[in-house]
Amino acid sequence: QVLTDVLEEVRRSLHQDIDGAHMIHSLLNAPWLQSLLKLVGHVNVAIVSMSQAVLSAHDSVAQKDYEPVLPALPEELPDDEEASRIVCLVKNKQPLGATIKRNELTGEIFVARVIHGGLADRSGLLHAGDRIMEVNGFVVDGMEPEQVIQVVACSQGTIMFKVVPITERSVHSQTMLDPAIPCPDAGVSFTKGDVLEIVDQTDALWWQAKRLPCSSSCAGLVPSMALLKRKQREFWWSQPYQPHACIHTCKSGFRRSLRLCRRRFHSSVQPSCQAQCLSSYCYSALCSPYEEVVRYQRNPQDSLRLVALLGASGVGVNELRRRLIDMNPQLFHGAIPHTSRSPRDYEEPGREYHFVSRDVFENMIHSNKFLEYGEFKGNYYGTSSESVTEVLNSGKICVIDIEPSALQAVRTPELRAYVVYIKPPSAEQLRQTRHSSQILTNYYATRPFKEEDFTELEDSARKLELHFSQFFDHVIINEDLQESCAQLLSAATRAQEQPQWVPTCWIRPPP
Ligand SMILES: Nc1ncnc2c1ncn2[C@@H]1O[C@H](COP(=O)(O)OP(=O)(O)OP(=O)(O)O)[C@@H](O)[C@H]1O
Secondary structure (H helix, E strand, O other): OHHHHHHHHHHHHHHOOOOOHHHHHHHHHOHHHHHHHHHOOOOOOOEEOOOHHHHHHHHHHHOOOOOOOOOOOOOOOOOOOOOOEEEEEEOOOOOOOEEEEEOOOOOOEEEEEEOOOOHHHHHOOOOOOOEEEEEOOEEOOOOOHHHHHHHHHHOOOEEEEEEEOOOOOOHHHHOOOOOOOOOHHHEOOOOOOOEEEEEEOOOOOEEEEEEEOOOOOOOEEEEOHHHHHHHHHHHHHHOOOOOOHHHHHHHHOOOHHHHOOOOOOOOOOOOOHHHHOHHHHHHHHHOOOOOOEEEEOOOOOOOOOOEEEEEOOOOOHHHHHHHHHHHOOOOEEOOOOEEOOOOOOOOOEOOOEEEOOHHHHHHHHHOOOEEEEEEEOOEEEEEEHHHHHHHHHOOOEEEEEOOHHHHHHHOOOOOOOEEEEEEOOOHHHHHHHOOOOEEEOOOOOEEEOOHHHHHHHHHHHHHHHHHHHHHOOEEEEOOOHHHHHHHHHHHHHHHHHOOEEEEHHHHOOOO
16 A cells, blocks of 8 residues: 555656656566565665655655554575665666675675675665675575676666675674785776875775865775785885996986985085985885875974975976075075085085084084985095975975975975975976076086986986985976966965875874
């Protein structure tokens, strides 16, 4: 009687063109529902679809007085009969939002996980660990999980599951040992530097996450930290042993001005071979495949953030830094480096350099005072973190150029570096814009760019991006100098004024 009345109400909704009425009408007329209602016993029926039609049907029907007429429960239920539940989901063109697996020992098909925000999750009716007995009337016993998925994928409108609900819902119930993605369709594609909102970490190998910014309420699968570390280890061990990997890196290097020790007033120095070794740096960077981040808005009373420029040698890092400081010396300043060499006639201590003895410099090295340091023609040169803080404490934005090896040293709670990557423009634009520019050579002289300079620059830029793009807060394509300078100015000020993603440990130091 209830069904007849509901059907009648929905039929009337059809004429009023109420959204979803057609769907509800066909749903209620479905043969499986008719046969199901005959079976109503120790079975729960859940219909998941909120539409105006069903609501209005509900409202009208609810006003009538019904006595539920349920068939009497059988006198004796067989002992081995497990309490099953019928779950009906209305697909609405969305995927199910759950992955299905087979227990290799028992052969049972079960829900491996429920995707956060997906159809199954929102229904609240399917849970990880629920054993699936039937899908749309097909007994799944003996079927491959792929075949079950096929049945689900092919079903139009409504999917009916007969499940044995999991009794003890443990957080480990979803844990699989198979590192292959359980459902490729549910994977979230992301790349280094993307921000993911992790919404579920119960599975040891596959977390659920949304890539930000995200408009969908539905999460997807991403490899867990443990799985990524495992893959990294496997990759690491699969690489041929390279005892002299750092020699190669030092030769090619990234920045000519660093290889040359320092240039004009502000440049940094050649980092030591050990510090510059890309492979050793990569290893430490790779130790943590994910970095926990928070949105950080600098308080006006907090010190200013360091702006660290990174780019392949010759791309224009020094040029941009110099122009930025020259344009606005009240706001921007470079850090004064230290050196162990004696001052020249025109140099004043603390203006071009902080002049210190070799012993003092070595002491500073051992006390980890330098962001970068190196030796050139028997003299040490280095940029200390203190000289950066000095500028920041004076109320100016400190702008320095760094090698990748200094990334870790500047990404600290004290300096909170905002890393700007200076990227070369397209091959054609690079050659066109630099046709009358001078490059600084390894012999500290300048000459016009040659083709080999361009190819080396492009190669270095590719390597930098490949290994370190996750640390770039902002990227400037240095095509037109003036335009790049304007972009740098706005990025450097934005870093101080607008909220940015920063490592959580900068804000909340680990306990
Ligand atoms: N957008 C540009 N258009 C034309 N010339 C440019 C542009 N950017 C930089 N240059 C010129 O390219 C040359 C190299 O730039 P710069 O010295 O800043 O390189 P760098 O990245 O600091 O590398 P290095 O550390 O090896 O000196 C300079 O002569 C500079 O004026």
